[in-house]
Amino acid sequence: MTVDRIGERLRRYRRAANKTLNQVAAESGLTASFLSQAERNLTGVSISSLANIAKSLGIPLNTLFDQPMQHQPDSHQGQRVRYTIGGQPLAYERLTSNFPGNLINAVKMSMPVGYQSELISHEGTEFAYVLSGQIVYTIEGRNYPLGAGDSVHFDAAKPHFLANAGDEIAEVLTVTTMGLFDDHPSA
Numbered sequence: 001m002t003v004d005r006i007g008e009r010l011r012r013y014r015r016a017a018n019k020t021l022n023q024v025a026a027e028s029g030l031t032a033s034f035l036s037q038a039e040r041n042l043t044g045v046s047i048s049s050l051a052n053i054a055k056s057l058g059i060p061l062n063t064l065f066d067q068p069m070q071h072q073p074d075s076h077q078g079q080r081v082r083y084t085i086g087g088q089p090l091a092y093e094r095l096t097s098n099f100p101g102n103l104i105n106a107v108k109m110s111m112p113v114g115y116q117s118e119l120i121s122h123e124g125t126e127f128a129y130v131l132s133g134q135i136v137y138t139i140e141g142r143n144y145p146l147g148a149g150d151s152v153h154f155d156a157a158k159p160h161f162l163a164n165a166g167d168e169i170a171e172v173l174t175v176t177t178m179g180l181f182d183d184h185p186s187a
Contacts, residue, residue, distance in 0.1 A: 006086035007041035009064050010053065014039070017057045028052035029121040029159075044088030046117050047107065051180055060182045067181060070097045082110075090115055095173070098181045105180040111135065111170045116163035124177030126156040133170025137162045 014024055014035075021039075025032040029052055037043040045053075054061040061067070068081035080093040095106040111133070128137065129151040137144045137152050139160040144152050154160070156176060164170045 005041050006045060006050075006065055007039045010035070010045075011039040013057050013059055013063065017059075019057065024053060024056045027056035030118065034118055041086070043118070044090065045085060046090065046120065047085060047092060047180055048122055048176070048178060049118055049120050050085065051178055052120065052122050055179075061180070062182055068094050070094050070181075073097050080108075090117075094181065096181070103177055104175055105178065106173065106175040107180065109172045109174055111162075111164040111172065113164055113167060113169065115170075117161045119159055119161045121159045122156050122176075122178050124156050125153065126160075126178075127151065127153045127175045128162070129173045131171040131173060133164060133168050133172075134166030135162055135170045135172060136165045 014021070021032040021035050024030075025035055028035075028049070030049055034043065035053075038045045038049075050064050051061050054064055065085050066083075068083060075095050075097075080095070082091050082093050084091050089112040091110040093108040093110075095108055096102075096104060098105075108131070128146070130146045130148050132148050134145070134147050137146065137154075137160060139152075139154050140158045145165065146152060156178060162172075
């Protein structure tokens with residue numbers, strides 16, 4: 001992040017789009033109360049929620065926060081940039097590049113003990129594979145406990161959230177057809 005925090009950016013771009021919290025909530029699959037808290041920097045916002053908000057506002061996702069670029073098709077452990085959104089405890093590592101016709105986006109998430117995401121729904125499909133730790137995906141109110149080596153694959157239009165259910169940091173590989181990166185590869 002540069003000068004202002006994520007909440008100030010959310011509010012500024014929502015107002016520039018002449019949209020109310022209720023309008024953005026309806027278009028992004030989030031609640032107005034959650035968006036209000038996010039705009040006041042009272043809660044963290046996941047990359048999926050930010051992608052939905054950016055789509056609702058008609059702006060590129062990287063307008064809301066700085067993401068690492070990845071133009072090469074390969075990604076190597078220890079060389080990826082680890083980043084957070086607005087300093088929240090959930091950390092990401094970008095695993096995929098972006099190119100014309102790309103259909104999937106992948107990130108490695110490191111979830112601290114006690115972390116729980118917001119309830120979200122979005123276009124496309126989602127696949128998660130637990131690398132370490134214990135998590136629970138809740139999809140349409142049903143819990144799916146997962147440990148290292150377990151996975152879940154579902155229609156991401158169904159309301160869902162995930163939580164670290166263990167007593168250690170959980171690492172999860174998440175692959176989605178939702179657009180998470182809007183950079184463009186160099187020629």
